[in-house]
Amino acid sequence: MRDQPTRVVVVQFPHWSAYADALGCSARSAFEPVVRAVVAHVPLVEVTAPGIIVFATRGPSRHAGGDDALAALVRAAIQRQLGAAHDTGAVHGTGTARPRFGIGIADGRLAAAIAAQHSLHTGTPHVVAPGASRNVLSDTPVHALVQCVEVIGAVGAGVPGADDVASYREVVSLLQRLGLYRFGDVATLSEADLIARLGAFGRDLFRLAHGMDRHPPLTVAPPPDRVCSHQFDSPVESRDAVLAIVDQLATAVVGHLVAHGLSVVRLHVSLESDHGERSERMWYRADGWSAGAIVESVRWQLDAWVQHDAPTSGVVGVRLSPEQMVVDVGRQASLWGGERDGDRHAQRAIRRVVDMHGAESVTIPTWRGGRDPARWFEFVRSDAVDLERRVVREVAMPVTWRGSLPSPAPSLVFDAAPDAHIDVHGTDGRSVGVTSRHAMSDEPAVVRMGSATYDVLAWAGPWPVEERWWDAQRARRAVRLQLLLRERGTEQTRAMIAVLEHHVWRRAAWYA
Amino acid sequence: MPAVRAPLPVASSLLSLFTDGGVVRGRTVACTGDAALSAALAVSAAATRVGSWLAVVGVPHLGVGAAVEAGVAIERLILAQPPSASREWVTTVAALVEGFDVLIVAPPASLTGHDARRLQSRIVARQSVLLVVDVSGALPTSRTSGNASRAFVADLDVQANTVSWAGIERGGSHITQRLVQLRVGGRRCPVPREATLDLSCVTSQRVS
Numbered sequence: 001m002r003d004q005p006t007r008v009v010v011v012q013f014p015h016w017s018a019y020a021d022a023l024g025c026s027a028r029s030a031f032e033p034v035v036r037a038v039v040a041h042v043p044l045v046e047v048t049a050p051g052i053i054v055f056a057t058r059g060p061s062r063h064a065g066g067d068d069a070l071a072a073l074v075r076a077a078i079q080r081q082l083g084a085a086h087d088t089g090a091v092h093g094t095g096t097a098r099p100r101f102g103i104g105i106a107d108g109r110l111a112a113a114i115a116a117q118h119s120l121h122t123g124t125p126h127v128v129a130p131g132a133s134r135n136v137l138s139d140t141p142v143h144a145l146v147q148c149v150e151v152i153g154a155v156g157a158g159v160p161g162a163d164d165v166a167s168y169r170e171v172v173s174l175l176q177r178l179g180l181y182r183f184g185d186v187a188t189l190s191e192a193d194l195i196a197r198l199g200a201f202g203r204d205l206f207r208l209a210h211g212m213d214r215h216p217p218l219t220v221a222p223p224p225d226r227v228c229s230h231q232f233d234s235p236v237e238s239r240d241a242v243l244a245i246v247d248q249l250a251t252a253v254v255g256h257l258v259a260h261g262l263s264v265v266r267l268h269v270s271l272e273s274d275h276g277e278r279s280e281r282m283w284y285r286a287d288g289w290s291a292g293a294i295v296e297s298v299r300w301q302l303d304a305w306v307q308h309d310a311p312t313s314g315v316v317g318v319r320l321s322p323e324q325m326v327v328d329v330g331r332q333a334s335l336w337g338g339e340r341d342g343d344r345h346a347q348r349a350i351r352r353v354v355d356m357h358g359a360e361s362v363t364i365p366t367w368r369g370g371r372d373p374a375r376w377f378e379f380v381r382s383d384a385v386d387l388e389r390r391v392v393r394e395v396a397m398p399v400t401w402r403g404s405l406p407s408p409a410p411s412l413v414f415d416a417a418p419d420a421h422i423d424v425h426g427t428d429g430r431s432v433g434v435t436s437r438h439a440m441s442d443e444p445a446v447v448r449m450g451s452a453t454y455d456v457l458a459w460a461g462p463w464p465v466e467e468r469w470w471d472a473q474r475a476r477r478a479v480r481l482q483l484l485l486r487e488r489g490t491e492q493t494r495a496m497i498a499v500l501e502h503h504v505w506r507r508a509a510w511y512a
Numbered sequence: 513m514p515a516v517r518a519p520l521p522v523a524s525s526l527l528s529l530f531t532d533g534g535v536v537r538g539r540t541v542a543c544t545g546d547a548a549l550s551a552a553l554a555v556s557a558a559a560t561r562v563g564s565w566l567a568v569v570g571v572p573h574l575g576v577g578a579a580v581e582a583g584v585a586i587e588r589l590i591l592a593q594p595p596s597a598s599r600e601w602v603t604t605v606a607a608l609v610e611g612f613d614v615l616i617v618a619p620p621a622s623l624t625g626h627d628a629r630r631l632q633s634r635i636v637a638r639q640s641v642l643l644v645v646d647v648s649g650a651l652p653t654s655r656t657s658g659n660a661s662r663a664f665v666a667d668l669d670v671q672a673n674t675v676s677w678a679g680i681e682r683g684g685s686h687i688t689q690r691l692v693q694l695r696v697g698g699r700r701c702p703v704p705r706e707a708t709l710d711l712s713c714v715t716s717q718r719v720s
Contacts, residue, residue, distance in 0.1 A: 342563045342564060342565060342611075342613070343563075343565075343588075345565075345610065345611040346565035346588070346590075346611040346612055347611070348610070348611055349607055349608050349609075349610045349611025349612060350590060350608075350611065352607045352610070353592060353594075353604055353607050353608060356603070356604060356607065357594065357595065357604065360593075361592060361593050361594065361604075362590055362591070362592050362593075363590070363591045363592075363593075364589075364590055364591075365576045365579075365586055365589060365591070382590070407581060407688075407712060408578070408581060408687065408689070408690055408710075408711075408712040409575055409577030409578040409580070409581050409712070410575045410577070410578060411549045411550050411553065411574065411575045411578035411579075412549065412571070412573045412574065412575055412647065413573055413574075413575040413577075414573050415573075443682070443683070458677075458680040458681050458682050459680070459682065459683060460679075460680050460681075460683070460684065460685055460686035460687070461686070482680065482686050482687060484677055484680050484687070492546060493546070493674060493677065494546055494674075495674075495677055495680075495687060495690070509575060511546075511547075511550070511674075511687075511690065512546065512547065512548065512549040512550065512647050
């Protein structure tokens with residue numbers, strides 16, 4: 001099974017969502033012009049997530065006159081587009097720097113992703129000669145996996161909790177503890193050993209370390225045509241009507257594949273107007289497409305088509321063609337007992353609200369860990385999460401972690417917002433300070449918050465909060481105090497967490 | 513009349529408070545007191561473990577750690593931040609009602625009684641449960657006001673007041689346990705019921 005990986009180009013913008021945020025638009029809509037700039041030269045690209053474009057070199061490279069010429073062509077097209085965006089004022093005035101990006105060409109997604117990382121540092125496209133990717137890989141440290149997670153998808157997809165960067169870090173740290181620092185070290189182990197030690201992670205790692213793509217090529221008959229496509233009797237102008245059909249098709253396609261123990265990782269979506277105009281796009285998702293995620297992607301494709309090409313008539317045809325399928329490692333269906341009606345209804349309701357007020361109006365908690373309760377969960381915009389495929393890790397309250405807050409957890413947690421400022425006064429009426437050795441200048445006696453005044457009944461702490469000490473820009477040196485309060489003039493007791501940072505107290509959490 | 517569905521399940525330790533075997537669907541429950549939010553999470557947790565989705569509306573600072581402790585199945589929890597204008601707020605929450613069995617809402621101060629009742633009729637039609645929380649005491653600077661909660665005509669009132677904070681001293685230890693007295697009354701519960709509980713462990717942490 002020494003199958004050959006496809007030679008691919010990876011274009012990666014490492015901080016795309018931050019860039020889009022700075023522009024004040026969604027990551028997808030900001031990325032669309034970049035995709036279009038590339039599509040002008042390469043007919044069919046895969047869009048995995050905003051910020052990442054992948055496509056096979058075979059045809060485009062021949063057309064452009066070689067890999068180097070292709071990389072230069074794509075780079076120039078993207079830079080022209082980014083330049084145009086800055087000049088036309090779409091970006092002007094926001095003070096946002098042009099986003100950095102890397103272009104890598106190699107055999108297989110991982111090697112190409114690593115080449116793209118390399119290209120980020122050098123500023124020029126990085127092309128690994130055909131056949132040389134394995135050698136490059138064997139010298140590459142395993143922690144490169146963390147940077148490549150978005151391109152190659154989670155290692156061991158199918159394992160609960162394998163979705164996020166944090167669990168990649170765990171895998172990498174495990175490998176390092178085992179003395180496996182480079183992919184070359186991993187490649188010395190047998191597949192059976194890796195699987196025995198790491199389960200599904202091991203199988204994927206074996207393939208990656210040997211320069212193969214994660215998924216072995218699989219030749220299976222695609223679902224029958226009636227399952228994959230729909231022709232409307234008359235042109236449809238309404239986006240919702242098109243998406244309703246896409247929803248049906250996607251459910252049927254995914255259902256058909258699941259019934260055969262498969263899931264689709266690469267999906268070709270084509271939309272056709274009554275006048276023969278077409279929108280075609282390839283979608284890739286390493287851990288398989290769910291029906292809901294397909295609908296979201298088609299929504300992106302449809303919006304972009306309408307906005308940029310303005311088709312002259314309504315949609316008459318929709319086709320979802322699974323281009324690559326993998327054996328479903330029994331992820332969603334077996335884990336959650338299959339999709340329920342309730343899940344679908346909830347996803348539709350979320351989509352409606354997002355249509356009304358934008359993707360940031362709904363946020364989804366995603367486990368991240370850490371010492372500060374405000375950071376245990378990251379609230380992710382709804383369009384960044386595949387609700388059907390959400391796998392929540394076994395949430396263990398981190399009571400044993402040094403510096404973490406013990407249970408019970410506060411029900412309201414606050415960011416460091418300007419209105420979160422409070423006063424904590426000691427018995428002498430002066431603001432309470434904390435020395436570098438975490439000794440308080442005075443016992444806390446009174447807390448003022450807005451117009452309310454509270455007497456301090458009891459307190460715990462101060463506990464140090466020192467996070468990201470290795471990163472001078474984002475380092476936090478703060479202390480945390482748990483306070484039991486009674487509001488003046490009432491018998492009402494309340495508990496809160498106050499944080500002192502840069503000589504200013506703020507409310508950090510509240511037990512409501 | 514919509515078909516009557518089984519009540520929304522609650523944790524066994526709350527069954528003595530909700531005598532119908534859970535929270536009857538279509539009802540509006542007003543949660544007040546200093547532990548209002550924790551109480552609302554505790555009441556909704558069991559339902560999320562059997563497939564119901566929970567939307568928390570207008571509480572952008574929800575401490576998800578507390579939701580986890582209360583036993584909420586996080587994979588069926590979302591937060592929504594609708595605009596605060598009364599009409600738009602209700603339209604948005606009504607859209608959520610279509611897909612969510614349980615909603616915990618902190619209404620904006622602008623909410624009118626008319627709009628609140630529009631939402632309540634959606635709740636009845638869709639057979640969901642609406643938990644209205646008043647977090648104004650916790651957020652002196654927020655625009656959410658206690659009055660907004662009164663725009664709703666509640667079927668049940670849940671008063672949740674902390675009766676003891678254990679563990680914390682003047683400079684020692686930390687809060688290890690919080691006991692909350694829950695008092696359930698209101699027009700659909702003429703005989704009020706009380707129980708004192710540790711809300712952080714009413715629903716067992718593990719999915720059976």
